[in-house]
Amino acid sequence: MKTLVYAGSFDPITLGHLDIIKRASNLCDKLIVVVFNSQNKKYQFTTEQRLDFLKKSTENIKNIETDSSQLLLADYMNNNGHFCLVRGLRGAESIDLEESMFVTNKTLSDSLESIFLFASPKYRHISSSLVKELAPYPADLKNFVPLCVAEFLKK
Numbered sequence: 039m040k041t042l043v044y045a046g047s048f049d050p051i052t053l054g055h056l057d058i059i060k061r062a063s064n065l066c067d068k069l070i071v072v073v074f075n076s077q078n079k080k081y082q083f084t085t086e087q088r089l090d091f092l093k094k095s096t097e098n099i100k101n102i103e104t105d106s107s108q109l110l111l112a113d114y115m116n117n118n119g120h121f122c123l124v125r126g127l128r129g130a131e132s133i134d135l136e137e138s139m140f141v142t143n144k145t146l147s148d149s150l151e152s153i154f155l156f157a158s159p160k161y162r163h164i165s166s167s168l169v170k171e172l173a174p175y176p177a178d179l180k181n182f183v184p185l186c187v188a189e190f191l192k193k
């Protein structure tokens with residue numbers, strides 16, 4: 039069985055993330071989407087909220103499992119017997135970042151593999167940071183985030 043792992047902060051999940059999730063789920067038997075907590079990052083949403091948004095947004099995708107972790111990504115993969123990550127690429131800047139993460143992961147665990155999917159043109163401008171910038175304003179966010187997140191932010 040081919041399992042892929044898509045890990046991220048998802049703070050909050052966006053339509054860009056969801057597009058990668060849908061496309062990656064078509065490439066494997068099982069896609070595990072993991073909400074990560076890095077000790078060095080500050081999140082706007084709690085792990086429970088991020089996981090709840092993720093679950094609600096992906097409930098109609100059959101071969102998806104969700105999880106959360108505080109571990110180092112390489113340790114999470116090794117501990118669970120997974121070896122292939124999916125990452126999304128949004129443009130030149132993200133290629134550099136993702137490459138250095140790839141090299142770091144390979145250095146930590148040589149068996150760890152990563153595959154990269156370019157963002158669909160429709161979603162490549164969307165990031166969680168952009169959503170957080172827009173959120174305080176009365177903007178309609180349904181073209182940026184799944185409905186459950188847009189409704190939560192409206193409140």
Ligand code: ADP
Binds near residue numbers: 046125162
């Ligand atoms: P992290 O903090 O690990 O970068 P993110 O939640 O920001 O977590 O992103 C998780 C993954 O999703 C990363 O590989 C990132 O490049 C990718 N991603 C983020 N936004 C988009 C988008 N609009 N289209 C495609 N991939 C995206």
